[in-house]
Amino acid sequence: MANKKNYKSINDIEFAVRIIPKSSSIKNIKLIHVILSFIIFSSLFLLVNNKNYLKYSNKAKLIKSEKDVRVLGHFPYQETAYENLIEIQPNILVHKEMYKSLKDMQDDAEKDGIYLVFLSGYRSIKLQKEIFYSLKSVRNQIASERARVSAPPGYSEHSTGFAIDIGDAYVREADFEESFENTSAFQWLKNNAAKYHFKLSFDKNQNSVDYEPWHWRYEGSIEALKIFESSNRTTF
Numbered sequence: 001m002a003n004k005k006n007y008k009s010i011n012d013i014e015f016a017v018r019i020i021p022k023s024s025s026i027k028n029i030k031l032i033h034v035i036l037s038f039i040i041f042s043s044l045f046l047l048v049n050n051k052n053y054l055k056y057s058n059k060a061k062l063i064k065s066e067k068d069v070r071v072l073g074h075f076p077y078q079e080t081a082y083e084n085l086i087e088i089q090p091n092i093l094v095h096k097e098m099y100k101s102l103k104d105m106q107d108d109a110e111k112d113g114i115y116l117v118f119l120s121g122y123r124s125i126k127l128q129k130e131i132f133y134s135l136k137s138v139r140n141q142i143a144s145e146r147a148r149v150s151a152p153p154g155y156s157e158h159s160t161g162f163a164i165d166i167g168d169a170y171v172r173e174a175d176f177e178e179s180f181e182n183t184s185a186f187q188w189l190k191n192n193a194a195k196y197h198f199k200l201s202f203d204k205n206q207n208s209v210d211y212e213p214w215h216w217r218y219e220g221s222i223e224a225l226k227i228f229e230s231s232n233r234t235t236f
């Protein structure tokens with residue numbers, strides 16, 4: 001009897017309760033697995049590709065810069081309409097919007113004893129073509145050499161009417177020469193041209209076009225600024 005009781009008491013020991021997860025819990029666990037796997041694989045993928053990204057990012061920058069619109073270092077410019085032009089000196093036409101500033105600059109320089117002479121203003125694309133190709137063949141230069149000192153047709157700031165080549169009336173031998181930078185006219189321009197919204201287009205800091213101390217462009221109107229926006233945006 002006692003044995004039977006013992007047996008019964010043994011049987012009375014509670015069985016371990018087996019908890020069977022509800023189906024929604026299983027789904028949640030699976031979802032967590034999927035998310036964790038995704039995070040781990042994504043991290044690995046990013047880690048591996050980060051090196052490649054850094055390696056090719058510089059190449060991408062190069063490709064981007066290759067897409068720029070310059071030809072032999074010069075930006076394309078449209079020819080301004082003839083009615084926008086006005087004569088500032090015999091045979092020298094400039095854009096009407098630039099006329100007053102340029103005249104004021106010349107007059108104020110004169111007050112300081114500096115005599116600025118205008119060498120070239122507006123040039124049609126046709127004239128630019130003649131200058132570019134005739135000088136090229138006379139000097140027996142290839143296009144890239146020529147482009148360092150003269151823009152190809154369709155790519156000259158002079159076509160816009162907003163560019164002006166300036167000389168010193170007392171040092172004519174320095175016209176269109178780098179030695180113009182040694183004249184008092186250039187020193188005066190360097191110190192004062194910005195007041196009249198003129199800027200040196202081809203300074204010593206850019207390497208695609210030769211330094212032209214005589215070539216200035218006007219940026220004192222919205223139209224002029226729009227025209228030269230690409231050129232100002234690009235860092236050389």
Ligand SMILES: [Zn+2]
Nearest residue numbers: 163164165215
């Ligand atoms: Zn010029």
